[in-house]
Amino acid sequence: PLYSQYPYLKRIEQGLTLLLQTHRIHRLVFGDLHLDYIRSWRERELKTLMTEYDFVLHFPLWNVAYPELMRDLKNAAVQCTISAIADESCKNVLEIGDVFEETLMEKLPQNVDTFGENGEFHTYVSFE
Numbered sequence: 253p254l255y256s257q258y259p260y261l262k263r264i265e266q267g268l269t270l271l272l273q274t275h276r277i278h279r280l281v282f283g284d285l286h287l288d289y290i291r292s293w294r295e296r297e298l299k300t301l302m303t304e305y306d307f308v309l310h311f312p313l314w315n316v317a318y319p320e321l322m323r324d325l326k327n328a329a330v331q332c333t334i335s336a337i338a339d340e341s342c343k344n345v346l347e348i349g350d351v352f353e354e355t356l357m358e359k360l361p362q363n364v365d366t367f368g369e370n371g372e373f374h375t376y377v378s379f380e
Contacts, residue, residue: 261297268305279310285369286315318366322354332377339364339372346373 264280271277280298284291294309302308313321325332332352337343341361350356352375357366364372 261301264298265301268301272305277305277307279308281310281312283313284311285313285321285367287369321367322357326353329380330377331380332375334373335376336374337372338374342373 268277282291282294284294291311291314298309334346334348334350334352334356337346337348342364345359345361346356360366360372364370368374
């Protein structure tokens, strides 16, 4: 979760500074799916850091259809669990720790993006 007392861009810069002490960074990867305004914001707001630290932004999931994403997720050696619930309408359906899978997606209210792209809920991916 983002913490309002710690500005997002400042935290990214601090993280980059720490990583650059031991690693060369070629790109920052974001799991944005289809919200143009968020991608545009990242591209605009991170431009200075991209120039300063010489990396590019990478959006490997951009505009990939949800059935394809779910198929890839099922075939990956990872587990995806619900880590935060922000939308009140999801609290009747989701619990933190639930495994994110098709049967769970089918239970979501119609106004909720099935991948939580609007911030309705967040997930944590771990290797099995």
